[in-house]
Amino acid sequence: MTATVNVYLDKQEYGKDKVRLLKVHKDTNVHRVDDLTIRCLLSGSSFTTSYTEASNKAVVATDSIKNTCYILAKSSKVVDTLELFAAELANHFLNTYGWVEGAHVTIIRHRWARMIIDGKEHNHSFWRDGDETRQTEIFIKRGPNCKGRRTIDLKSSIAGLLVLKTTGSSFEDFVRDEYTTLPETKDRILSTCVDSTWEFNIPAVDSANLLSTLGQIPFNNIYDSVRDVTCDIFAKDESASVQATLYKMAAKSINNWKWLERVSYALPNRHFFAVDLKYFRGTKNLQEHADVYQPLADPSGLITATVARSLGARL
Numbered sequence: 001m002t003a004t005v006n007v008y009l010d011k012q013e014y015g016k017d018k019v020r021l022l023k024v025h026k027d028t029n030v031h032r033v034d035d036l037t038i039r040c041l042l043s044g045s046s047f048t049t050s051y052t053e054a055s056n057k058a059v060v061a062t063d064s065i066k067n068t069c070y071i072l073a074k075s076s077k078v079v080d081t082l083e084l085f086a087a088e089l090a091n092h093f094l095n096t097y098g099w100v101e102g103a104h105v106t107i108i109r110h111r112w113a114r115m116i117i118d119g120k121e122h123n124h125s126f127w128r129d130g131d132e133t134r135q136t137e138i139f140i141k142r143g144p145n146c147k148g149r150r151t152i153d154l155k156s157s158i159a160g161l162l163v164l165k166t167t168g169s170s171f172e173d174f175v176r177d178e179y180t181t182l183p184e185t186k187d188r189i190l191s192t193c194v195d196s197t198w199e200f201n202i203p204a205v206d207s208a209n210l211l212s213t214l215g216q217i218p219f220n221n222i223y224d225s226v227r228d229v230t231c232d233i234f235a236k237d238e239s240a241s242v243q244a245t246l247y248k249m250a251a252k253s254i255n256n257w258k259w260l261e262r263v264s265y266a267l268p269n270r271h272f273f274a275v276d277l278k279y280f281r282g283t284k285n286l287q288e289h290a291d292v293y294q295p296l297a298d299p300s301g302l303i304t305a306t307v308a309r310s311l312g313a314r315l
Protein backbone atom coordinates (compact mmCIF):
# COMPACT_ATOMS: atom_id res chain seq x y z
CA MET A 1 0.00 0.00 0.00
CA THR A 2 1.26 3.46 -0.88
CA ALA A 3 1.09 5.91 1.99
CA THR A 4 -1.33 8.80 1.40
CA VAL A 5 0.43 12.12 1.33
CA ASN A 6 -1.40 15.41 1.76
CA VAL A 7 -0.60 17.62 -1.20
CA TYR A 8 -1.83 20.80 -2.76
CA LEU A 9 -1.28 22.53 -6.10
CA ASP A 10 1.47 24.99 -5.29
CA LYS A 11 1.99 26.72 -8.65
CA GLN A 12 0.59 26.49 -12.13
CA GLU A 13 0.91 28.18 -15.51
CA TYR A 14 -0.05 26.80 -18.88
CA GLY A 15 -0.20 27.92 -22.48
CA LYS A 16 1.57 27.58 -25.82
CA ASP A 17 5.32 27.51 -26.28
CA LYS A 18 7.45 27.87 -29.42
CA VAL A 19 4.80 29.59 -31.52
CA ARG A 20 6.75 30.49 -34.66
CA LEU A 21 5.67 33.62 -36.48
CA LEU A 22 7.12 35.77 -39.25
CA LYS A 23 5.64 39.22 -39.70
CA VAL A 24 6.55 41.00 -42.92
CA HIS A 25 6.10 44.78 -42.82
CA LYS A 26 5.06 45.76 -46.32
CA ASP A 27 4.15 49.41 -45.70
CA THR A 28 6.76 50.42 -48.31
CA ASN A 29 8.57 48.31 -50.90
CA VAL A 30 11.51 48.21 -48.46
CA HIS A 31 10.16 45.25 -46.52
CA ARG A 32 11.09 44.58 -42.87
CA VAL A 33 10.75 41.26 -41.05
CA ASP A 34 10.17 40.15 -37.48
CA ASP A 35 10.92 36.45 -37.03
CA LEU A 36 9.59 35.48 -33.62
CA THR A 37 9.24 32.53 -31.26
CA ILE A 38 6.52 33.18 -28.69
CA ARG A 39 5.53 31.59 -25.40
CA CYS A 40 2.20 32.62 -23.79
CA LEU A 41 1.33 31.20 -20.37
CA LEU A 42 -1.83 31.90 -18.39
CA SER A 43 -2.42 31.51 -14.67
CA GLY A 44 -5.06 32.08 -12.00
CA SER A 45 -6.95 30.24 -9.30
CA SER A 46 -9.75 29.34 -11.77
CA PHE A 47 -7.36 26.94 -13.44
CA THR A 48 -6.77 24.96 -10.25
CA THR A 49 -9.60 22.53 -10.95
CA SER A 50 -8.19 21.72 -14.36
CA TYR A 51 -5.29 20.10 -12.50
CA THR A 52 -7.05 18.80 -9.40
CA GLU A 53 -10.52 17.84 -10.66
CA ALA A 54 -10.03 17.28 -14.38
CA SER A 55 -12.36 20.17 -15.17
CA ASN A 56 -11.60 22.06 -18.38
CA LYS A 57 -14.42 24.61 -17.87
CA ALA A 58 -11.98 27.51 -17.43
CA VAL A 59 -9.33 26.29 -19.84
CA VAL A 60 -8.66 28.43 -22.90
CA ALA A 61 -7.21 25.82 -25.27
CA THR A 62 -3.53 26.28 -25.92
CA ASP A 63 -4.49 25.99 -29.58
CA SER A 64 -6.62 29.15 -29.18
CA ILE A 65 -3.69 30.85 -27.44
CA LYS A 66 -1.54 30.03 -30.50
CA ASN A 67 -4.23 31.38 -32.85
CA THR A 68 -4.35 34.60 -30.82
CA CYS A 69 -0.64 35.19 -31.49
CA TYR A 70 -1.26 35.16 -35.24
CA ILE A 71 -4.49 37.20 -35.06
CA LEU A 72 -2.89 39.93 -32.95
CA ALA A 73 0.23 39.95 -35.14
CA LYS A 74 -2.08 40.69 -38.07
CA SER A 75 -3.65 43.80 -36.52
CA SER A 76 -0.84 44.97 -34.23
CA LYS A 77 1.13 48.13 -34.98
CA VAL A 78 3.90 47.21 -32.53
CA VAL A 79 5.23 43.81 -33.58
CA ASP A 80 8.60 45.44 -34.28
CA THR A 81 8.94 46.43 -30.62
CA LEU A 82 9.05 43.10 -28.79
CA GLU A 83 8.19 44.57 -25.40
CA LEU A 84 5.05 46.30 -26.71
CA PHE A 85 3.86 43.29 -28.70
CA ALA A 86 4.38 41.06 -25.66
CA ALA A 87 2.42 43.56 -23.54
CA GLU A 88 -0.37 43.70 -26.13
CA LEU A 89 -0.64 39.91 -26.15
CA ALA A 90 -0.55 39.54 -22.37
CA ASN A 91 -3.10 42.29 -21.78
CA HIS A 92 -5.35 40.79 -24.44
CA PHE A 93 -5.66 37.58 -22.42
CA LEU A 94 -6.42 39.50 -19.22
CA ASN A 95 -9.03 41.69 -20.98
CA THR A 96 -10.68 38.83 -22.85
CA TYR A 97 -10.90 36.21 -20.09
CA GLY A 98 -11.98 37.79 -16.81
CA TRP A 99 -10.78 34.81 -14.76
CA VAL A 100 -7.18 34.96 -16.01
CA GLU A 101 -5.12 36.52 -13.22
CA GLY A 102 -1.70 36.50 -14.83
CA ALA A 103 -0.40 36.43 -18.38
CA HIS A 104 3.24 35.62 -18.97
CA VAL A 105 4.59 36.21 -22.46
CA THR A 106 8.12 35.58 -23.69
CA ILE A 107 9.20 36.53 -27.20
CA ILE A 108 12.48 35.65 -28.91
CA ARG A 109 13.44 37.56 -32.05
CA HIS A 110 15.74 35.82 -34.54
CA ARG A 111 18.15 37.85 -36.64
CA TRP A 112 17.67 38.66 -40.29
CA ALA A 113 20.07 41.27 -41.72
CA ARG A 114 19.41 42.98 -45.03
CA MET A 115 21.52 41.60 -47.91
CA ILE A 116 23.94 43.96 -49.63
CA ILE A 117 23.50 43.36 -53.36
CA ASP A 118 25.41 45.38 -55.98
CA GLY A 119 26.70 47.52 -53.10
CA LYS A 120 23.18 48.45 -51.91
CA GLU A 121 20.86 47.20 -49.17
CA HIS A 122 18.32 44.96 -50.83
CA ASN A 123 14.62 45.74 -50.41
CA HIS A 124 13.36 42.28 -49.59
CA SER A 125 16.27 39.82 -49.19
CA PHE A 126 17.88 38.95 -45.87
CA TRP A 127 20.52 36.66 -44.40
CA ARG A 128 20.93 35.21 -40.93
CA ASP A 129 23.92 37.06 -39.44
CA GLY A 130 24.39 34.90 -36.35
CA ASP A 131 22.53 32.96 -33.70
CA GLU A 132 22.27 35.88 -31.29
CA THR A 133 18.70 36.70 -30.28
CA ARG A 134 16.82 39.57 -28.71
CA GLN A 135 14.28 38.51 -26.09
CA THR A 136 11.66 39.96 -23.82
CA GLU A 137 9.63 38.51 -20.97
CA ILE A 138 6.57 40.23 -19.53
CA PHE A 139 4.35 39.08 -16.68
CA ILE A 140 1.18 41.15 -16.34
CA LYS A 141 -1.04 40.58 -13.31
CA ARG A 142 -4.52 41.82 -12.62
CA GLY A 143 -4.71 44.12 -9.58
CA PRO A 144 -6.07 42.13 -6.62
CA ASN A 145 -8.75 44.67 -5.65
CA CYS A 146 -9.17 46.47 -8.91
CA LYS A 147 -9.76 44.27 -11.95
CA GLY A 148 -8.70 47.01 -14.40
CA ARG A 149 -5.37 47.62 -12.66
CA ARG A 150 -2.27 45.91 -13.99
CA THR A 151 1.10 45.22 -12.39
CA ILE A 152 3.91 44.63 -14.84
CA ASP A 153 7.19 42.73 -14.50
CA LEU A 154 9.22 43.31 -17.63
CA LYS A 155 12.72 42.35 -18.62
CA SER A 156 14.51 42.12 -21.93
CA SER A 157 17.70 40.47 -23.00
CA ILE A 158 20.35 39.70 -25.53
CA ALA A 159 21.31 36.04 -25.73
CA GLY A 160 24.18 34.41 -27.56
CA LEU A 161 26.24 37.41 -28.68
CA LEU A 162 29.58 35.75 -29.44
CA VAL A 163 32.59 38.09 -29.15
CA LEU A 164 36.38 37.75 -29.13
CA LYS A 165 39.30 40.13 -28.68
CA THR A 166 42.91 39.23 -29.36
CA THR A 167 44.58 41.53 -26.82
CA GLY A 168 43.65 44.09 -24.17
CA SER A 169 42.91 41.45 -21.53
CA SER A 170 45.01 40.32 -18.58
CA PHE A 171 44.47 38.11 -15.53
CA GLU A 172 46.94 38.55 -12.69
CA ASP A 173 47.20 38.65 -8.92
CA PHE A 174 44.69 35.86 -8.24
CA VAL A 175 45.01 33.29 -5.44
CA ARG A 176 48.12 31.10 -5.82
CA ASP A 177 48.20 27.95 -3.75
CA GLU A 178 48.81 24.25 -4.15
CA TYR A 179 45.77 23.95 -6.44
CA THR A 180 47.01 26.55 -8.91
CA THR A 181 48.56 25.76 -12.29
CA LEU A 182 47.32 28.77 -14.33
CA PRO A 183 50.13 31.25 -15.01
CA GLU A 184 49.48 34.95 -14.60
CA THR A 185 49.09 36.72 -17.93
CA LYS A 186 49.31 40.35 -19.01
CA ASP A 187 47.97 39.57 -22.46
CA ARG A 188 45.42 36.94 -23.36
CA ILE A 189 42.53 36.30 -25.70
CA LEU A 190 39.16 37.22 -24.25
CA SER A 191 36.09 35.58 -25.71
CA THR A 192 32.59 35.16 -24.39
CA CYS A 193 29.03 34.52 -25.44
CA VAL A 194 27.09 37.39 -23.92
CA ASP A 195 23.77 36.90 -22.18
CA SER A 196 22.56 40.21 -20.79
CA THR A 197 19.21 41.01 -19.17
CA TRP A 198 17.86 44.42 -18.23
CA GLU A 199 14.88 44.78 -15.89
CA PHE A 200 12.49 47.70 -16.17
CA ASN A 201 10.90 49.60 -13.33
CA ILE A 202 7.27 50.08 -14.36
CA PRO A 203 4.60 51.40 -11.98
CA ALA A 204 1.16 49.75 -11.89
CA VAL A 205 -1.15 51.13 -14.54
CA ASP A 206 -4.81 50.88 -15.65
CA SER A 207 -5.40 48.40 -18.45
CA ALA A 208 -6.69 51.14 -20.76
CA ASN A 209 -3.42 53.09 -20.38
CA LEU A 210 -1.07 50.15 -20.44
CA LEU A 211 0.11 50.35 -24.03
CA SER A 212 0.33 54.15 -24.11
CA THR A 213 2.33 54.16 -20.84
CA LEU A 214 4.74 51.50 -22.10
CA GLY A 215 4.85 53.29 -25.46
CA GLN A 216 6.78 56.12 -23.79
CA ILE A 217 9.74 53.84 -23.13
CA PRO A 218 12.18 53.69 -26.08
CA PHE A 219 12.59 49.91 -25.95
CA ASN A 220 14.30 49.54 -29.32
CA ASN A 221 16.80 52.32 -28.52
CA ILE A 222 17.52 50.71 -25.14
CA TYR A 223 18.18 47.35 -26.80
CA ASP A 224 20.50 48.96 -29.39
CA SER A 225 22.26 50.89 -26.65
CA VAL A 226 22.83 47.92 -24.30
CA ARG A 227 24.25 45.99 -27.24
CA ASP A 228 26.48 48.91 -28.26
CA VAL A 229 27.66 49.46 -24.66
CA THR A 230 28.44 45.75 -24.35
CA CYS A 231 30.52 45.74 -27.54
CA ASP A 232 32.13 49.15 -26.87
CA ILE A 233 33.32 48.24 -23.37
CA PHE A 234 34.32 44.75 -24.46
CA ALA A 235 36.53 46.22 -27.20
CA LYS A 236 37.98 49.25 -25.35
CA ASP A 237 38.37 48.04 -21.77
CA GLU A 238 41.90 47.04 -20.74
CA SER A 239 40.29 44.10 -19.00
CA ALA A 240 41.71 42.99 -15.63
CA SER A 241 39.16 40.16 -15.51
CA VAL A 242 35.77 39.20 -16.91
CA GLN A 243 34.30 40.29 -13.56
CA ALA A 244 35.66 43.84 -13.84
CA THR A 245 34.62 44.26 -17.48
CA LEU A 246 31.12 42.90 -16.77
CA TYR A 247 30.59 45.43 -13.97
CA LYS A 248 31.52 48.36 -16.23
CA MET A 249 29.06 47.18 -18.90
CA ALA A 250 26.14 46.81 -16.50
CA ALA A 251 26.80 50.06 -14.63
CA LYS A 252 26.96 52.06 -17.86
CA SER A 253 23.56 50.89 -19.11
CA ILE A 254 21.88 51.60 -15.76
CA ASN A 255 23.35 55.09 -15.84
CA ASN A 256 22.26 55.59 -19.45
CA TRP A 257 18.57 54.70 -19.00
CA LYS A 258 16.39 55.83 -16.11
CA TRP A 259 13.87 53.03 -16.71
CA LEU A 260 16.39 50.30 -15.93
CA GLU A 261 16.41 48.92 -12.41
CA ARG A 262 18.86 46.07 -12.75
CA VAL A 263 21.20 44.79 -15.44
CA SER A 264 22.57 41.25 -15.35
CA TYR A 265 25.23 39.49 -17.37
CA ALA A 266 26.20 35.86 -17.69
CA LEU A 267 29.59 35.69 -19.38
CA PRO A 268 31.24 32.34 -20.04
CA ASN A 269 35.02 32.78 -20.23
CA ARG A 270 35.85 30.77 -23.35
CA HIS A 271 39.45 29.78 -22.91
CA PHE A 272 42.10 29.92 -25.63
CA PHE A 273 45.45 28.48 -24.64
CA ALA A 274 48.66 29.28 -26.52
CA VAL A 275 50.04 25.97 -27.83
CA ASP A 276 53.51 25.14 -26.50
CA LEU A 277 55.54 24.41 -29.66
CA LYS A 278 59.02 24.33 -28.17
CA TYR A 279 59.28 20.57 -28.87
CA PHE A 280 59.40 21.48 -32.58
CA ARG A 281 62.81 23.05 -33.23
CA GLY A 282 62.42 25.19 -30.13
CA THR A 283 59.56 27.20 -31.70
CA LYS A 284 58.49 30.04 -29.39
CA ASN A 285 54.70 30.36 -29.01
CA LEU A 286 54.16 31.22 -25.34
CA GLN A 287 53.63 34.58 -23.57
CA GLU A 288 54.64 37.47 -25.87
CA HIS A 289 55.38 35.02 -28.74
CA ALA A 290 51.86 33.53 -28.84
CA ASP A 291 49.85 33.65 -32.04
CA VAL A 292 48.68 30.03 -32.38
CA TYR A 293 46.03 29.11 -29.84
CA GLN A 294 43.89 26.09 -29.05
CA PRO A 295 40.27 27.05 -28.32
CA LEU A 296 39.06 24.90 -25.44
CA ALA A 297 35.51 23.62 -26.04
CA ASP A 298 34.94 22.80 -22.36
CA PRO A 299 35.13 23.70 -19.58
CA SER A 300 34.65 27.46 -19.60
CA GLY A 301 34.64 29.88 -16.72
CA LEU A 302 31.24 31.41 -16.01
CA ILE A 303 31.06 34.89 -14.56
CA THR A 304 27.63 36.24 -13.61
CA ALA A 305 26.42 39.31 -11.78
CA THR A 306 23.44 41.61 -11.42
CA VAL A 307 24.06 45.32 -10.96
CA ALA A 308 21.18 47.31 -9.46
CA ARG A 309 20.39 51.01 -9.20
CA SER A 310 21.19 52.22 -5.69
CA LEU A 311 18.30 53.16 -3.42
CA GLY A 312 17.85 56.91 -3.62
CA ALA A 313 19.57 57.11 -7.00
CA ARG A 314 16.23 58.20 -8.53
CA LEU A 315 15.86 61.25 -6.27
Ligand SMILES: O=c1[nH]c(=O)c2[nH]c(=O)[nH]c2[nH]1
Pocket (backbone or CB within 6 Å): 171, 182, 240, 241, 242, 243, 269, 301
Ligand atom coordinates in the same frame (compact mmCIF):
# COMPACT_ATOMS: atom_id res chain seq x y z
O1 LIG B 1 38.60 36.88 -15.97
C1 LIG B 1 38.81 35.85 -15.31
N1 LIG B 1 38.18 35.66 -14.12
C2 LIG B 1 38.37 34.54 -13.36
O2 LIG B 1 37.79 34.42 -12.24
C3 LIG B 1 39.24 33.55 -13.87
N2 LIG B 1 39.64 32.33 -13.40
C4 LIG B 1 40.46 31.79 -14.35
O3 LIG B 1 41.03 30.65 -14.27
N3 LIG B 1 40.62 32.65 -15.40
C5 LIG B 1 39.88 33.75 -15.13
N4 LIG B 1 39.63 34.89 -15.83
